[in-house]
Amino acid sequence: MVKRRRKPDFEDIQDFGFRIGCNFGDDHEVLWANYGYGSTGEVSPTGLPVDLAAKLQGLSSKNNSMIGQGILEFFNWPKNFSQVKTRKQDGETIDILHVSPNYVKDGSPLNYMMRELDQKNYLQGLPIPTDIKQNLCNGIVHSNMITLKNRIISPTGEVYDFKSNTKIIPKNSSITTEIQIFNESILKFPLQIKFIKNNNLGFNNEPELLENINVKDVSEFTVYYSAxxxxxxxxxxxxxxxxxxxxxxxxxxxxxRNQENRLIFRDIVNVPIE
Incomplete structure (x- = not known):
């Protein structure tokens, strides 16, 4: 007897999707409790940030993530990594800036801020190989003869390797980014290397960041082929x-860029700083 495989009810990828709600609550906002009896139970968080995370999931667009005010402010989330959700109403585009329906706290609307993740911009800095990343988003160019490596020196003097966006760096640390290029003539030397540092504005900017946001930080090098x-x-x-x-x-x-001014490599390292 041959068993038939039963297909799911949805036939088209358009019928399937996900929604993610992301939020943050500090220790005084979130309570962790063990629910159950004896050795049988589960540990679950409770509190307003947790309730809002569920709301954010429901408000997210299909195949996207919605980020709550807790994360936006605590991490000073970059505005260029997010976007305002919109809806059409009577032929007009309406911005949805806050969780709805609105919560009321102490008799006043909470107006809890939310933003959708700008996936294309955020993906550029994920810690995945450039040959994969360039197929997921614009702005990345892979070369199997060029790699980037990063090293962190913490305020206490600890030195460790760092992969983009995998660890929150303590403030007052330093980061060294090194490019390594194979000496292969196929790359068409001389090569022009450019390092650019961008400080991103977020939702809870420090005064020092605002003072230096327009400072241009670019370093350039020329590398020549060695016979x-x-x-x-x-x-x-x-x-x-x-x-x-x-x-x-x-x-x-x-x-x-090579001698023909063709871009042969480009990668982005995201550096989360607490």
Whole structure:
């Protein structure tokens, strides 16, 4: 007897999707409790930030994530990593800035802020290989002969490797980003390397960040082909070091162009700073 595989009710990918609600509550806002009896139970959080996370999930667009005010302000979430959700009403586009229906606290509307994740911008800084990342979003260019490496020095002097967006960096740390390029003539030397540091405005900016937001921070190098093939010169290395001074998610961008001015490599490192 041959068993038939039963297909799901949805035939089209358009019938299937996900919604994610993300929020943050500090220790005084969220209570963790064990519900159950004896050794059988579950640990669950309760509190307004948790309730709002569920609301945010329901308010998210299909196949997207909605971020609540708790995260937007606590992490100083970059405004260019988010977007305002909109709806059409009587032929007009209406911005939806807050969780609805609105909560009331102490007799006043809570007006809890929310933003949808701008997935295309955020994906650029995820810690995934550039050959995969360039197929997920614009602005990334892969080369199997060029790599980026990052190293953090903490305020206490601890040194460790860092992958983009995988760890929150303590303020007053420093980060070194190093590019490594194989000495292969196929790349068409000389190569122009550009490092760009961007400080992003968010939803809870520190005064020092606002004072320095328009400061241009660009470093450029030229790398020449070496005809010598000894091991110690098979890889060219250039790096920059920057201080992590402002809370938020900041970016280090690296671009490489060849002698034809063609962009042959581009990657973005997101640096979350607490």
């Amino acid at each position: 010598e093939r000894r091991q110690h010169i098979n890889i060219h290395k250039k790096s920059i070091s920057r201080d992590c001074m402002y809370r938020g998610i900041h970016q280090l961008i690296c671009e490489v």
